Amino acid sequence: MDLNYSQEELAFRDEVRAWLNANLPQDLRDKVANYGELGREDLLRWHRILAKKGWVAPAWPKEWGGTDWNLVQRYIFEEELGFVGSPPLIPFGLSMCGPVLLRFGSEAQKRRFLPRIYDGEDFWCQGYSEPGSGSDLASLKTKATRDGNEYVVNGQKIWTTLGHCADWIFCLVRTDSNMAKKQEGISFLLIDMKSPGITVRPLVLMDLGREVNEVFFEDVRVPAGNLVYEENKGWTVAKYLLGHERMNTGRVGASKRELAKLKAFASAQPGNDGEPLIRDPRFRDKLTRVEVELMALEITNLRFLDQMRRTGQPPGADVSMLKIKGTEIQQAITELAMQAVGPLAQPFVPVGSDAEFDAFTAGLAPRYCNYRKTTIYAGSNEIQRNIISKMTLGL
Amino acid sequence: MNFDYSEEQQLLADSVRRFLAKDYDFETRKKIVASDEGCSAEAWATLAEMGVTGLPLPAEFGGFGGGAVDLMGVMEAFGDALVVEPYLATVMAARLVARAGNEAQRGSVLPRVVEGRMRLALAHTERGARYNLAQVKTAAKPVAGGWQLEGEKVVVLGAPLAEKVVVSARTAKGISLFLVDHGALRLRAYRTLDEMRAADISLQAVKVGADALLGEEGGALPLLEEVTDFATALVCAEAVGAIKFACDTTLEYLKTRKQFGVPIGTFQALQHRIVDMYIAHEQARSMACVAASRADSAQSVRERQLAVSAAKIKIADACRHVSQESVQLHGGMGMSEELKVSHTFRRLTVIAQQFGDAEHHLGRFAALDTEGT
Numbered sequence: 001m002d003l004n005y006s007q008e009e010l011a012f013r014d015e016v017r018a019w020l021n022a023n024l025p026q027d028l029r030d031k032v033a034n035y036g037e038l039g040r041e042d043l044l045r046w047h048r049i050l051a052k053k054g055w056v057a058p059a060w061p062k063e064w065g066g067t068d069w070n071l072v073q074r075y076i077f078e079e080e081l082g083f084v085g086s087p088p089l090i091p092f093g094l095s096m097c098g099p100v101l102l103r104f105g106s107e108a109q110k111r112r113f114l115p116r117i118y119d120g121e122d123f124w125c126q127g128y129s130e131p132g133s134g135s136d137l138a139s140l141k142t143k144a145t146r147d148g149n150e151y152v153v154n155g156q157k158i159w160t161t162l163g164h165c166a167d168w169i170f171c172l173v174r175t176d177s178n179m180a181k182k183q184e185g186i187s188f189l190l191i192d193m194k195s196p197g198i199t200v201r202p203l204v205l206m207d208l209g210r211e212v213n214e215v216f217f218e219d220v221r222v223p224a225g226n227l228v229y230e231e232n233k234g235w236t237v238a239k240y241l242l243g244h245e246r247m248n249t250g251r252v253g254a255s256k257r258e259l260a261k262l263k264a265f266a267s268a269q270p271g272n273d274g275e276p277l278i279r280d281p282r283f284r285d286k287l288t289r290v291e292v293e294l295m296a297l298e299i300t301n302l303r304f305l306d307q308m309r310r311t312g313q314p315p316g317a318d319v320s321m322l323k324i325k326g327t328e329i330q331q332a333i334t335e336l337a338m339q340a341v342g343p344l345a346q347p348f349v350p351v352g353s354d355a356e357f358d359a360f361t362a363g364l365a366p367r368y369c370n371y372r373k374t375t376i377y378a379g380s381n382e383i384q385r386n387i388i389s390k391m392t393l394g395l
Numbered sequence: 396m397n398f399d400y401s402e403e404q405q406l407l408a409d410s411v412r413r414f415l416a417k418d419y420d421f422e423t424r425k426k427i428v429a430s431d432e433g434c435s436a437e438a439w440a441t442l443a444e445m446g447v448t449g450l451p452l453p454a455e456f457g458g459f460g461g462g463a464v465d466l467m468g469v470m471e472a473f474g475d476a477l478v479v480e481p482y483l484a485t486v487m488a489a490r491l492v493a494r495a496g497n498e499a500q501r502g503s504v505l506p507r508v509v510e511g512r513m514r515l516a517l518a519h520t521e522r523g524a525r526y527n528l529a530q531v532k533t534a535a536k537p538v539a540g541g542w543q544l545e546g547e548k549v550v551v552l553g554a555p556l557a558e559k560v561v562v563s564a565r566t567a568k569g570i571s572l573f574l575v576d577h578g579a580l581r582l583r584a585y586r587t588l589d590e591m592r593a594a595d596i597s598l599q600a601v602k603v604g605a606d607a608l609l610g611e612e613g614g615a616l617p618l619l620e621e622v623t624d625f626a627t628a629l630v631c632a633e634a635v636g637a638i639k640f641a642c643d644t645t646l647e648y649l650k651t652r653k654q655f656g657v658p659i660g661t662f663q664a665l666q667h668r669i670v671d672m673y674i675a676h677e678q679a680r681s682m683a684c685v686a687a688s689r690a691d692s693a694q695s696v697r698e699r700q701l702a703v704s705a706a707k708i709k710i711a712d713a714c715r716h717v718s719q720e721s722v723q724l725h726g727g728m729g730m731s732e733e734l735k736v737s738h739t740f741r742r743l744t745v746i747a748q749q750f751g752d753a754e755h756h757l758g759r760f761a762a763l764d765t766e767g768t
């Protein structure tokens with residue numbers, strides 16, 4: 001047994017780390033460090049820097065811009081990306097729509113969409129959830145009716161992350177309501193957000209951030225050529241995506257960075273007795289527990305990766321545990337940060353012009369609120385537990 | 396043994412609850428939060444009429460001489476409705492005036508508070524002091540005709556709305572209190588996470604008269620400790636009301652929200668979760684009784700502190716547990732600011748830390764509990 005990266009892997013990590021550090025613009029770095037709100041331009045700027053380097057979609061085939069890195073290198077890259085503290089790479093185009101097109105898309109669709117996703121020309125969002133269909137996604141009702149060379153779409157999506165920034169949305173829609181199983185009769189459709197009949201309405205979350213939306217479709221006409229794969233086979237596409245590339249759901253790199261920030265903060269912050277808070281055993285023990293949790297997650301993650309590398313088999317339902325543990329750790333860190341600032345966690349919205357907030361501390365409470373989402377989205381942690389219970393344990 | 400409220404206590408709680416249900420519903424509250432003042436003059440006037448502002452103040456100034464137990468039902472109703480009026484801040488400062496003030500100070504402040512014509516704030520917390528009440532760096536120097544205050548106070552609840560502010564400062568003899576007019580202070584105001592108004596106050600060569608000194612010079616710490624324990628007992632009761640709301644509304648959601656063709660409350664995984672919330676609520680209620688009753692009638696300071704800390708430990712845990720679970724079990728809807736439950740989440744998050752988080756009170760309890768062993 002050897003838990004260490006090889007010399008080559010370490011060299012690769014150092015190279016990636018050095019490049020990322022050298023090329024992440026300072027203003028973006030600061031904004032991320034202070035939990036500022038990242039807009040479309042911020043996100044695309046970083047995306048384009050990586051695209052230019054050829055690193056924006058490592059997992060794609062080489063002919064479409066991929067890097068040919070092996071599994072471990074790809075994992076290392078993603079962890080370093082999280083660790084450096086850059087704006088996130090928005091997954092909807094790069095790791096959702098892209099892989100779907102690569103696997104199921106027609107040549108014409110690949111040529112039309114993939115280069116624009118790669119270069120950061122099109123911004124994508126994901127239209128799956130509906131008011132009545134969250135965990136029970138297959139019950140979705142948004143309807144697409146074939147009319148000549150077009151589909152006519154009617155219905156509503158909800159919780160659409162960054163829908164207000166998006167040029168395109170990929171949707172699951174119902175094309176046949178008379179199927180025996182609700183998973184049948186669903187299709188995967190690409191829709192231009194500028195199409196007449198689409199209305200995007202912001203949905204304010206409790207941290208007051210602008211992040212998710214409701215998207216309404218009223219007689220939206222979509223060229224039939226935007227159907228991916230076959231009509232009524234959208235569930236196959238959706239399932240492929242769910243099983244695809246979930247090795248990084250634990251977000252170990254990002255949590256390492258947040259934990260390091262928290263430690264630095266707690267070292268500078270006085271505790272009740274005036275000594276640095278980090279020396280307060282009650283606080284320190286909680287911090288240490290999270291750190292050990294994170295270590296266990298990282299090693300489990302690497303163990304799965306190693307298994308996958310040897311067998312060529314994805315770990316299947318067990319990646320759900322990476323999502324469960326990863327999100328619990330992310331939330332625990334935001335909770336500890338709130339505890340660390342203590343009474344200074346309360347200021348929330350300035351009133352009047354002369355109000356000034358310390359950017360970092362002022363970001364902690366909204367972040368604590370916002371991160372409650374992590375155990376809800378991308379398959380709630382309850383649903384992830386159901387998956388393990390059913391698929392792995394056979395209950 | 397008797398855990399019931401007296402008839403009077405119950406009557407008051409009921410009428411406050413009815414008033415809030417009618418005139419302080421969630422939609423109205425949203426408007427109040429968004430208004431310039433961030434609180435409601437009408438609601439304050441009504442609370443004064445009902446005797447709520449006078450309840451914890453001495454009878455000789457028009458009050459009712461009540462204690463924490465008398466206020467439990469009211470605070471619970473406040474927690475349910477998420478009242479954002481500066482009640483806690485006013486009560487803390489007013490009780491300090493009542494305890495420490497001279498006749499002139501008490502006479503000029505207390506009747507007006509009772510009648511709902513004056514709101515107050517207590518400026519004590521400083522940057523870096525966390526929950527340690529003894530840490531005061533703000534200084535008060537004697538100067539001709541009075542005192543000069545120098546320093547900074549942070550997260551002073553209700554400060555933007557207060558006509559007078561009780562400010563703590565260190566003098567040669569120790570921590571002392573000063574009754575300062577709002578106009579003499581420079582504020583940086585904001586809305587807090589739980590949608591109340593607060594401010595940071597910078598005190599730069601603030602001159603106050605000799606008559607501003609409240610109580611004995613250097614004698615403020617025990618008073619601050621007492622009033623903070625009292626306020627902690629009040630927020631424990633308030634938390635119970637907010638926790639109850641979070642449990643009830645989540646239970647309702649489990650019964651009505653359908654996924655996979657059935658109410659999500661039919662999933663046993665969620666049934667156990669709501670049961671644990673329900674248990675947390677009952678235990679929080681028990682401990683809120685402990686805090687209030689001992690804040691009123693403990694035989695010693697030590698007994699009071701032990702009880703209040705024990706209660707706050709359980710309440711802080713329950714606040715976090717119930718607020719997080721109520722959001723989680725609502726799925727995406729729980730994150731939405733449209734739903735009251737996300738605002739209850741925010742209030743509970745603040746209460747969990749207000750006047751000391753669980754770790755702070757664990758420290759105080761453990762130290763007292765193991766004294767002399």
Ligand SMILES: Cc1cc2nc3c(=O)[nH]c(=O)nc-3n(C[C@H](O)[C@H](O)[C@H](O)COP(=O)(O)OP(=O)(O)OC[C@H]3O[C@@H](n4cnc5c(N)ncnc54)[C@H](O)[C@@H]3O)c2cc1C
Nearest residue numbers: 126128129134135159160161373377380382723724726727
């Ligand atoms: C910030 C945020 C961003 C999002 N971004 C997007 C996006 O970009 N695109 C998109 O399509 N969707 C997005 N979502 C939606 C997300 O995928 C859903 O919220 C999620 O699937 C849960 O669905 P729901 O909100 O309807 O909750 P529900 O499914 O109603 O669940 C309510 C509660 O019941 C539990 N539950 C449900 N079924 C079971 C069961 N069988 N057993 C046990 N417990 C169960 C859930 O875990 C949850 O706790 C986002 C959500 C959030 C909060």
